[in-house]
Amino acid sequence: MNDSQVIELIRKGQTEAYGDLVRQYHKRVMGYCFSMLSNRTDADEAAQDIFVKAYQNLDKFKGDSSFSTWLYRITANHCLDILRKRNRRKNVSLDNLVEQEGSQVQKLFATSSSADRHLENAQLAHKILSTLSEDQRQILTMREAEGLEYQEIAETLGCSLDAVKGRLARARKQLQENLRHIQKSWDVQNVETKREKDL
Amino acid sequence: MKHDELKEKLLGLYDGPVSEKERTWVETHLACCEDCSAAMEEYKKTAAHLFAVPTFSEADEDIFTAKVMARVREKVLAPSLSFSQLAFRWLLPLAGSTVVAAWVLFSVLPSTPELANNINDPSFFTPQTVSINDNALTPVALTSSNEEMVVGWMRQ
Numbered sequence: 001m002n003d004s005q006v007i008e009l010i011r012k013g014q015t016e017a018y019g020d021l022v023r024q025y026h027k028r029v030m031g032y033c034f035s036m037l038s039n040r041t042d043a044d045e046a047a048q049d050i051f052v053k054a055y056q057n058l059d060k061f062k063g064d065s066s067f068s069t070w071l072y073r074i075t076a077n078h079c080l081d082i083l084r085k086r087n088r089r090k091n092v093s094l095d096n097l098v099e100q101e102g103s104q105v106q107k108l109f110a111t112s113s114s115a116d117r118h119l120e121n122a123q124l125a126h127k128i129l130s131t132l133s134e135d136q137r138q139i140l141t142m143r144e145a146e147g148l149e150y151q152e153i154a155e156t157l158g159c160s161l162d163a164v165k166g167r168l169a170r171a172r173k174q175l176q177e178n179l180r181h182i183q184k185s186w187d188v189q190n191v192e193t194k195r196e197k198d199l
Numbered sequence: 200m201k202h203d204e205l206k207e208k209l210l211g212l213y214d215g216p217v218s219e220k221e222r223t224w225v226e227t228h229l230a231c232c233e234d235c236s237a238a239m240e241e242y243k244k245t246a247a248h249l250f251a252v253p254t255f256s257e258a259d260e261d262i263f264t265a266k267v268m269a270r271v272r273e274k275v276l277a278p279s280l281s282f283s284q285l286a287f288r289w290l291l292p293l294a295g296s297t298v299v300a301a302w303v304l305f306s307v308l309p310s311t312p313e314l315a316n317n318i319n320d321p322s323f324f325t326p327q328t329v330s331i332n333d334n335a336l337t338p339v340a341l342t343s344s345n346e347e348m349v350v351g352w353m354r355q
Contacts, residue, residue, distance in 0.1 A: 015275050022264045030263070031252040040253070044263070051267045056274060125249045143214070145250035150216050161216065169211050172242065179245060 003067040010058060022051050025068065028146065029075050035145035036079040036137065038126025046082060050075050065155055072148075072156045076138060083134045131178045136171035143168055202228075206235055210242060 001020075009017040029050055033043035054074050061070050129137050142148045142156065154164045205212070205228060212225045229236045255263075 015271060016268070018271055019264050019268050022267045023260055026260050026263055027255055030255060034252060035250055047263070048267050048270065052270045052274065055271050125251075129249060140246075141250065144246040145252050165211050165215055168215075169208065172210055175245070175249075176242065 004063060007058060007061065007067065010055075018055055021067070025051075025071055028068070029071065032072070032075050032141060032146055033079055035141040037082060038129070042082070046078060047075075050078050053078070069152060069155045072152075073158075076142070076156055080134055080138055083137070087130075087134065128178070128182070129175075132171065132174055135167070136174055139164070139167050140171045140175065202232065202235070206238060209235055209239060213239065 003021065003024075006017050006020055026047070030043060030047045033046045033050070034040060037043050037046060050071070054071055057074075061067065129140075132140070139153065139157070142153050143150075148156070150161055150164050150168075153168075154161050157164070159167075205225070209225075212221060213229075217225070229239065
């Protein structure tokens with residue numbers, strides 16, 4: 001049974017059929033929430049809210065796009081709202097990050113594969129990603145964490161393919177620049193510490 | 200396309216929507232340019248570290264689905280519940296008080312002789328100034344008989 005048929009059943013009153021959709025899209029929604037929020041508890045809560053919100057708005061789903069794109073749009077907007085609220089309270093600057101977490105950043109990239117990443121690393125990765133704007137983080141998460149195609153990203157964000165290309169390129173460039181800045185500052189700190197020890 | 204230009208657009212050209220001709224060109228260039236292939240590898244490694252997604256077991260999925268469905272069921276039942284609650288808490292008492300008020304206004308008041316006469320007089324509804332008697336606000340001194348009376352009440 002495809003998504004449209006399941007939605008039809010739900011509209012006819014078979015609420016329990018919604019469980020199939022939840023099960024089907026759980027990994028994608030949860031994965032996106034985790035990449036954006038970098039906290040499993042927050043991601044779980046956000047993902048639940050997203051599915052409940054999608055259920056409540058199922059009448060508004062006209063079928064112009066696929067259900068997955070529509071659900072993804074709700075997911076993206078919901079996570080963006082949470083991030084904006086968070087960032088109003090706390091803003092991570094690059095220099096603060098270098099000062100506080102310099103050595104940890106080195107460790108993060110020293111691990112051989114993503115499977116080695118522990119909770120601590122996840123929090124650190126979150127801090128590094130927090131140095132980007134919410135929009136940059138959003139588009140990078142869609143492409144890098146979720147592996148969405150450019151066309152899917154364009155449909156989800158409601159923009160053109162060219163806009164996706166441009167935004168993605170800028171976000172990647174910014175991320176690389178931030179990492180280079182962290183790396184450079186950390187190298188300078190290391191040299192200074194070594195010099196102090198030698199003296 | 201020159202090397203610098205390509206390096207700038209490398210990732211977009213590599214994973215973005217490009218023509219078959221462009222893709223072949225990029226792949227050929229990557230195969231022979233160490234600088235570009237190193238930049239590409241570095242970015243891929245960075246992305247793998249920063250955007251790693253945790254794995255979810257089937258049990259996680261089941262628990263999650265159960266939580267969502269419980270909330271969905273609540274939402275489905277909520278509208279009928281709230282309507283009945285609304286009816287019992289507000290609509291019935293409101294209807295009852297309206298009926299009582301109407302009965303008092305149209306049946307009881309007109310049958311009261313004094314009111315029935317006055318109700319037709321327009322001045323009956325005009326507010327009248329009320330003067331406060333100054334003496335009413337001054338405390339009353341307790342006389343000996345009053346004191347005895349109070350003491351009697353206290354004893355009782």
